[in-house]
Amino acid sequence: MPVEKLRMVVLTSLMAALMAVGSYIHVPIGPVPIVLTNLFVILSGLLLGSHWGIASAGLYLLVGAIGMPVFYGGKGGFAHILGPTGGYLFGFVLCAWITGFASERSPRRLTVDVLAVIIGSLIIYGLGVPWLKVITNMSWSKAWLVGMIPFLPGDALKAGVAIVLARAVRPMLYRQMQTVSTLTPTLSHQREREKEQ
Amino acid sequence: MARIALHYFPGDSSLHRWDARCKFFGLLMITATLVQTRISWFIFDSILLAGLFFVSRFPFKQLFHELRFWAIFLSILFLFQSLFTPGTRLHSLPWLPVSKEGLLLGGLTCWRLGLILGYALLFTAVTRPRELRDGLIWLFKPIPxxxxxxxxxxxxxxxxxxxxxxxxxxxxxxxxxxxxxxxxxxxxxxxxxxxxxxxxxxxxxxxxxxxxxxxxxxxxxxxxHLSKIPLPHLIPLLFLLGFIAMIGWFQ
Incomplete structure (x- = not known):
């Protein structure tokens, strides 16, 4: 496996671990708590792009499904994914992909990052609130009131922090990627060499 | 923070030697029982966890010293649940701004989280990362x-x-x-x-x-090349399944 790909595999695992750590920093205010997981979901999309971003969110779900205490408040297990907050968990996967996809178009522009983060955050609620409504038999108005409105100010703050962190970390990440690609032969280089031989 | 918590702890106990795939299925069964809210499940899981920790020969002193972070986290959660859950005040301590329902809910939540955490700590302590990886490869093998x-x-x-x-x-x-x-x-x-x-x-x-x-x-x-699960390794898993079925039947 080329080192660049191996590096992305390890980086994806790191982002999944950060999502798990983010779930421990939470405030239980009702059926849906305030957690830092979505900050790292957005960050994974911004840093890794759509392909690896969705992989990191999916990996986070898998680690939780096998029983590790990585969901909010140290919960874990497959049954938790099908609980009231399951929609938000699946929303994370879609959010990472959408954020990554939007951010990939022009990674150095702030407006693109802001737009990507807004769309990504809304996607989480787009999946989470209907799921919450179905599981708990709430009315639509109550589901939006309990499952979305209280989190919007916090989400704006988290989105801001995610953009600040992404813009601070990206140069370092790209520098290391360039170092790796100059030090090690890429797959295309290897193919070219094989053709020459 | 933790130096041994959630890390593999080398050892030669029967739990260390138990097939990782069986441990994995055992963990899945236990986490399924923890979704229940009945006290009897919590008592069963707590006794089983204490027994398994004893069998694993895990250094308790060091572990308890390193679990301060989790203790603080669970205490904050307990406080939140007991302070903000509506219900009847305590008769003996009416000046305390907590409700009976809140104390019960907070206690059960912390108990459940403590158990999930305990089983996760034990699983990672007795399972090598390589064994876990091989177990997952075995699990995903049938999926093309x-x-x-x-x-x-x-x-x-x-x-x-x-x-x-x-x-x-x-x-x-x-x-x-x-x-x-x-x-x-x-x-x-x-x-x-x-x-x-x-x-x-x-x-x-x-x-x-x-x-x-x-x-x-x-x-x-x-x-x-992943070997088949040896038959003696399946026996504890069948016992666990039997116990869970029995408790479920009597409820």
Whole structure:
């Protein structure tokens, strides 16, 4: 496996671990708590792009499904994914992909990052609130009131922090990627060499 | 933070020798019982956990010393639940702003989380990351077009990074406090001075792990031979299933 790909595999695992750590920093205010997981979901999309971003969110779900205490408040297990907050968990996967996809178009522009983060955050609620409504038999108005409105100010703050962190970390990440690609032969280089031989 | 919590702890106990796939299925069964809210399940899971910890010969003293972080976390959760859950006040202590229902709910939530945490600690302590990876490869083998080996590697790396990030965050927090950084109340500046060093340290570790894997010649196309689960290893799993079915039947 080329080192660049191996590096992305390890980086994806790191982002999944950060999502798990983010779930421990939470405030239980009702059926849906305030957690830092979505900050790292957005960050994974911004840093890794759509392909690896969705992989990191999916990996986070898998680690939780096998029983590790990585969901909010140290919960874990497959049954938790099908609980009231399951929609938000699946929303994370879609959010990472959408954020990554939007951010990939022009990674150095702030407006693109802001737009990507807004769309990504809304996607989480787009999946989470209907799921919450179905599981708990709430009315639509109550589901939006309990499952979305209280989190919007916090989400704006988290989105801001995610953009600040992404813009601070990206140069370092790209520098290391360039170092790796100059030090090690890429797959295309290897193919070219094989053709020459 | 934790130095042995959520890390593999070498040993030669029967739990260490038990097939990782059986341990994995056992963990799944236990987490399924923890979804229930009946006290009898909690008591069964607690007795079983205490017994398994005893069998694993885990160093309790060191573990309890390192579990301060989790204790603080559970205490905050308990406080939140008991203070903000509506219900009847305590008759003996009417001045206390907590409800009976809140205390019960907080206690049960913390008990459940403590059990989930305990089983996760035990599972990671007695299962080598390689065994976990192989177990996942075995599990994903029947599903076509799924890179089982890569997923297995990523899960074991995620668990490793999870405990390492907790270690890093404690070190960075202490360094930040030593520089009086905790006096700054601006959340963006705080995030930059706390989260940024943790991220940078973690990314530097990513480099180390990547080169270590590359140096060991990590490849996904090599055939992997996973042995069948030995029959004696299935017996404890069947016992566990029997116990769970029995408790479920009597309720």
């Amino acid at each position: 077009f799924l890179p089982g080996r890569r997923i297995g590697l990523m899960v074991s790396l995620t668990l490793r990074f999870f405990s390492r990030i907790l270690d890093h965050s404690e070190e960075v927090r202490l360094a930040h406090r030593a520089r009086m950084g905790d006096r700054n109340k601006n959340p963006f500046r705080k995030a930059k001075f706390l989260a940024f060093p943790i991220l940078v340290r973690s990314i530097l570790e990513v480099e180390e792990v990547t080169y270590a894997l590359a140096a060991r010649g990590y490849r996904e196309d090599l055939p992997i």
